[in-house]
Amino acid sequence: MGEAAVTASHTLKNIEWMWQSNPNPWSESEPAEWSHYSDLETLIIEGAYSTKQSQAILDDYYIDFKQNLQISNIDSKQRPIKRVQRKRDDKNLRGERFMDLPVGTGRSFSGEYGWVSPFIIEVRRDLGLQRDQLPSKDPQLIPMLVEKAAQGIITEAIHIRKQREAEKLAEVLLEKKNKNMKEVWQCCAYLYTLESFLYKTINAAMRLIGDKDHEEVWRS
Incomplete structure (x- = not known):
C-alpha cells in the first residue's frame, strides 16, 4: 500500500x-x-x-x-x-455494508453480454478500448483509468453533497496513478473498506448490473 x-x-x-x-x-x-x-x-x-x-x-x-x-x-x-x-476496535464498525446486498432478479450474464460482466463491457465501450486492451497487459492505461475513477468518485459525490469526502478519496487514489496494477487494486480495495458514501454507492450500482429494468442507472 x-x-x-x-x-x-x-x-x-x-x-x-x-x-x-x-x-x-x-x-x-x-x-x-x-x-x-x-x-x-x-x-x-x-x-x-x-x-x-x-x-x-x-x-x-x-x-x-x-x-x-x-x-x-x-x-x-x-x-x-x-x-x-487509542487503538480502535473495528469489528463492529461496518456490519451494515453486509446487511443490504440484494441481488437484482433481472441480472443475466448471457445473451447480449455473453459470460463477461456487463459492467466490464460497458466500461470498455465508454473508454473506447478494444477487447484485448487491459491494464495488466498495457501499463500505459493505468494513469488514464485511475484519473477516470477519481473523476467518477467526485461526480457521484456531488449528487449527494459529499464532495469533501470524495476529494479525499480521489487524493488517495491519484497517488497510485503511476504505480503498477497490483498497487492500484490494493488501494481500491482499501478505499472500499473505508466507512464512507463510496461503498454504499458501489453496492447500490453493482447489484443492478445486467438488470434491464435499471440499465440507465448502472450504465451511468
Whole structure:
C-alpha cells in the first residue's frame, strides 16, 4: 500500500475524532454522549489538525480546532468535539455494508453480454478500448483509468453533497496513478473498506448490473 494509504490506515487505527451527540450538548444535567466521525471525516480532520490548520472543512460542518467545536455549515449550530488517541476496535464498525446486498432478479450474464460482466463491457465501450486492451497487459492505461475513477468518485459525490469526502478519496487514489496494477487494486480495495458514501454507492450500482429494468442507472 502506498504512503498515503499507509498513513491513512495508521491514523484510523490510532486516532478517533468524536462529536458530542446528545440532544443538548450544553446541558449540565444531561449525560454526555459521543459519536464517531466517519473514516473519511476522520482523515480530513486529522489531516488538517496534524498540519496545524485552524479549521477542517467537512461537507456538512467545519471543525474549529481552537474552540474544539463542530459548527454547522447550514445553521451555525455548535457541538463540542474531542480527539482521542487509542487503538480502535473495528469489528463492529461496518456490519451494515453486509446487511443490504440484494441481488437484482433481472441480472443475466448471457445473451447480449455473453459470460463477461456487463459492467466490464460497458466500461470498455465508454473508454473506447478494444477487447484485448487491459491494464495488466498495457501499463500505459493505468494513469488514464485511475484519473477516470477519481473523476467518477467526485461526480457521484456531488449528487449527494459529499464532495469533501470524495476529494479525499480521489487524493488517495491519484497517488497510485503511476504505480503498477497490483498497487492500484490494493488501494481500491482499501478505499472500499473505508466507512464512507463510496461503498454504499458501489453496492447500490453493482447489484443492478445486467438488470434491464435499471440499465440507465448502472450504465451511468
